Amino acid sequence: MFKFDGDILRKIAPVLAPLEAKEWADAFNLVSPMYDINSADIFHEFLANVLHESDNLKRLAEGLNYSVESLLKKFGRHRISVEDAERFGRKKGQRANQVMLANILYGGPWGLENLGNTKPSDGWELRGAGPIQITGRRNFTLFWIWMNKFHGFNGTLKQLAELIRTDKVIAVHSACWVFAIAKKLIDEAIDDKMDKIVKRINGGFFGMTDRMEKLQLCKMHIVDLA
Secondary structure (H helix, E strand, C coil): CECCCHHHHHHHCCCCCHHHHHHHHHHHHHHHHHHCCCCHHHHHHHHHHHHHHCCCCCCCECCCCCEHHHHHHHCCCCCCCHHHHHHHCEECCECCCHHHHHHHHCCHHHHHHHHCCCCCCHHHHCCCECCCCECHHHHHHHHHHHHHHHHCCCCCHHHHHHHHHHCHHHHHHHHHHHHHHHCCCHHHHHCCCHHHHHHHHHCCCCCHHHHHHHHHHHHHHCCECC
């Protein structure tokens, strides 16, 4: 096992307040070993990616505060029409309607095929959640089954999604599940294959500079206990 506490976490993510860092460190120490994230060598790559993906554990829920221009540029017309972008996107004198945007962007045929979303409200209720975001009914259901079978969770899918966004222990469970179970990245972490880890988590090599900087800080401050 490795030494990790709130003070160490703040050396890597100084934006965290002391109490907040302690609560997160306690959650990681409790949950990570349940997923065989049980050595400094594995935890380095795991935490570096968690911190990057979650903006230093400050973002546990996906935001959809898109401007009209961003919607039209980022998403094809098969995802959102010009009319809906104008109606629900952010522009002068109008806030983004994030609920409607989520249900449009993550709904319809695209949402069904790519995310397993079947209900009109799935886009918003099952939008990205957690330090390494879980998105969509298909992935949330797999995590819900896991939590029900191995950790005694007996709430609904919607309740679990909300807990991932608000409860630090459940949030860490979700990140560990993505890393160790869904993406199967334990061996890659042991072998220091950061490029493979990043590619498997988000499909590209986005934010590599930040991830590598965080990795070096993790290696500097987190060590195995003798």
